[in-house]
Amino acid sequence: MSGEDNLLKLVEVEEADDHDYRLQEQVGFILRKAHQRHVSIFAAHIADLTPPQFAALAKLRDVGETSQNQLGTLIAxxxxxxxGVIDRLKARGLVELSKHEVDKRRLLVNLTAEGRDAIDRLIPLAREITRETLAPLSAKEIAIFMKLLAKLA
Amino acid sequence: MSGEDNLLKLVEVEEADDHDYRLQEQVGFILRKAHQRHVSIFAAHIADLTPPQFAALAKLRDVGETSQNQLGTLIAxxxxxxxGVIDRLKARGLVELSKHEVDKRRLLVNLTAEGRDAIDRLIPLAREITRETLAPLSAKEIAIFMKLLAKLA
DNA sequence: GGAAATTCATTCGTATGCAAATGATATCAA
DNA sequence: TTGATATCATTTGCATACGAATGAATTTCC
Known part of the structure; x- marks a missing residue:
């Protein structure tokens, strides 16, 4: 092989490399699509609440009254x-806000009776949403996937 | 066991079931967090473009001139x-728009020379973004994860 | 005690993301 | 041919999502 051939080969390899980037195989792109699909399934089952709103209610149900900031940490x-999420839940009467007695910076959030009823009622639907989102996978695949996904998040 | 005990047991099981919903273990919640993490890694490497903007440029590089709608389908x-994405890319001179000669409904989108330079320059960074996003997994885990994630998306 | 650093919440600006409605054009079918 | 459908693009409205700046309150630390 001549020196010229070598040079040509290098150039070709670099160009092939350049064109070798396939968007639809990148983890970020597929992650975005998987998330889109999940949100769509969620909306089909729970029309009057978004996933972030649901997350806020579900977490408040777990931990009870917390500061807005702490709640944010818990639900990422x-x-x-x-x-914004809490404002909209408050406007709908699902949560109530109060000031922290000691630390005047904090805004405490809690479920209202209506909010508790709502989240209790929605949790069975949420189970179904999870089930349907994972439906393309077998039970074994689900176990593996969830373990790996958790490592990434 | 008496009939009463049986009833009590049932109620207890149902309540346990109710409190058994763990938000942080649901696929939708973790998917959202994994996506957030990826976007954050993306921004750390490519500050002047968002993932959707990058996706549009990368896909235009693949397929050449297309209609806005078709491009949307390709990048989900x-x-x-x-x-909105195309408008912003156009404002920055990275894509140019033209009318389809035959089908007057269609708006054709294409890379400008500057847009092509930009995407060519960014692709190596995108490879690094993918690498870093998947860094918590071993090579074997990555192969499994990508296969399962693709099934979900 | 008091200055510096930290924490909590708010606001602003920008960018997805999608449902729904609208208008223009193209295609299909009777 | 024309009337019904379908497609392409735009606009509006609402809901995340986050960086950056700001102000108020608290904690740290010398």
Whole structure:
């Protein structure tokens, strides 16, 4: 092989490499699509609440009264986002807000009776949403997938 | 065991079931967190473009000129969303728009020279983003995970 | 005690993401 | 041919999502 051939080969390899990037095989792209699909399944089962709103109610049910900020940490939402979510839940009477007696910076959030009823009623639907989201996988695959997904998140 | 005991047992089981819903173990919740993490890694490597904007450029590089709608299908974005993405890319001179000669409904999108330079320059960074996103997994785990994730998306 | 650093919440700006409604054009079918 | 359908794009409205800036309150630490 001549030196020229070698050079040509290198150039070709680099170009092949360049064109070798396949968007639809990248983890970020597929992750985004999987998330989209889940949100769509969620909406089909629970039309009047978004996944973040549901997450806020479900977590409040677990931990009881907490500060808005702490709740955000628990459900992986930044302060600006959680405020919007809580504002909308409050407007619908599902949560109530109060000031922390000691630490005046904190805004306490809690379920109302209506909010508790709502989340209790929705949890069976949420189980079904999880089931349907994972439906393309076998039981064994689900176990593996969830373990690996948890490592990534 | 008396009939009363049986009834009590049933009630207890149902309540335990009720409290058994763990948000942080649900696939939707973890999927959302994994996606968040990926976006964060993306932003750390490519500050001046969002993942959807990058996806649009990368796909245009693959397929060449297409209609806005068709591009949306290819990158899993609805018509309203893709319009915003393309508008912003156009404002930055990375894509150009033209009317389809025959079908007057269609708006054709293509990379500009600058857009092509940009995406060519960014692809190596995108490879690194994928690598870093998958870093918590071993090579074998990555292969399994990607296969299962693709099934879900 | 008091300055510096931290924490909590809010606001603003920008960017997805999608449902629904609308208008223009194209295709299909009777 | 024309009337019904379907497709493409746009617009509006609402809901995340997050960086950055701001202000109030608290904690830390010298």
């Amino acid at each position: 939402m930044d302060a600006a986002t959680v405020k | 974005m609805d018509a309203a969303t893709v319009k």
